[in-house]
Amino acid sequence: MFGLFKKKSEIEKLQESYSSMLSKAHKVSHSNRTEADRLMAEAEEIAKKIDALKNKSGN
Structure with a gap:
């Protein structure tokens, strides 16, 4: 209940x-491999940001 907001x-x-x-x-990826590779690259950048934030908050 309290986590609602x-x-x-x-x-x-x-x-x-x-x-x-x-x-x-x-x-x-089933229809456009180039677009899938671009999306995967963006996802990897997001993963790096997540790791950086976790490392920053952990120290």
Whole structure:
């Protein structure tokens, strides 16, 4: 009940974006390999941002 209005952290937003990007890349990979590779590259950049935020908050 109290978590209903809880704002998402930056890491949570990036994780959702990352999983969405991977899903899109998988769907597109069947028809357009170049677009799928571009989406995978974007997903990897998001993963790097997530790692950087986790390392920053962990120290």
